[in-house]
Amino acid sequence: MRLRNKPGAENKLIEFGQYVVSNPEEWKSKWHERFGKKQPLHVEIGMGKGRFLIEMAKQNPEINYIGIELQTSVIVSALEKQIEEDLPNVQLLQVNAQNLQSYFDKGEVDRIYLTFSDPWPKNRHEKRRLTYKDFLFSYETVLDEQGELHFKTDNQKLFEYSLISFSEKGMILKELYLDLHNSDVEDNIMTEYEEKFSKKGNRIYKTVAYFPNKK
Template identity: 75%
Template sequence: MRLRHKPHAKDKLLEHQQFVVKDPETMKGKWNERFGKAQPLHIEIGCGKGQFIIEMAKRHPEINFIGIELQTSVIVSVLEKQIEAELPNLQLLQVDARELKSYFEKNEVDRIYLTFSDPWPKNRHEKRRLTYKTFLSVYETILKPKGELHFKTDNQGLFEYSLTSFSHYGALLTDVYLDLHTSDVEENVMTEYEEKFSKKGNRIYKAVVSFT
């Protein structure tokens, strides 16, 4: 997908460092200090334009949320929503998911969300998939012993690959939904992509994974 260039995006990110963490490595092991309140910590890796993470933060003020996105032209869209909402329990990081152990201490995160990640369908790009074994190792390190990984996609190939990857890694699948929108789930906050694809009739898949 081609991203639309936003010429003033970098300046806006720098202007709103109360929401966008400039030096996240200094917060490692101390995220409760950044939020000013000790609460469970949930992170979304690849938060897109922010519909999911914004809505989750609104619904759950008892949880601290961090939206992680590498692309400047994408994360600025999340920032614009946060500037309007001013949610005290939401922070944003512009970092590479492969480096999360530099920003989060071991056993610091309660839950990780992977929502409609890039499927990287070509075999030569397997290592870029966010459910590849090297990423799973990172998640296992930063998650608490009873922490969970929540993974959603409309891409059947990526879902099947991910289930295999979880299994080979030795992760525990606690819930698997082959058609999420017809399942009896307590809460399902949709992303922009989820709304778009489900309206087209695409089936939505979800897996909940733990590592202990």
């Protein structure tokens, strides 16, 4: 589906440089200086319009959050939410997640969120899936020793693929939900897509995993 361009989006990203980091490579290993406070660092890759990220940051002021999104027409929606809230613990990056190690040092990130990532269903696009082995290598590198990967989707095939990918990488599943909204989880914050798909009756899948050699 083609994304609609939002008039003035690129200029807005530049105008609000206090929220959108134009030079993330320069903050590698010192993100606490960018935030002005040393706190655990959580990163959402493919944050979309930013609902999940902003709500998490509002509920957890003791954690610093970075949202990564490549599409200009999408990240500007997250920026608009941040402009309204003006949360000191939120920063946004318009970058490609394939270059994650360029922006974060080894062990600098405490948690990574993958929420309703593009499933890229065609086999020839496998390398674009955010749970492909190359991405997992990057996550393992930037996560600290206690770091976790939180993955949530409504796409059963992507979820099954991801579980296999995690297993092949030797990851350990800490939590597993095959029907999240009918589980005993009480503090679930929904993304825009999650709300949309769940209203259609789609089952929501979630897992929390970690790399055992990091523990």
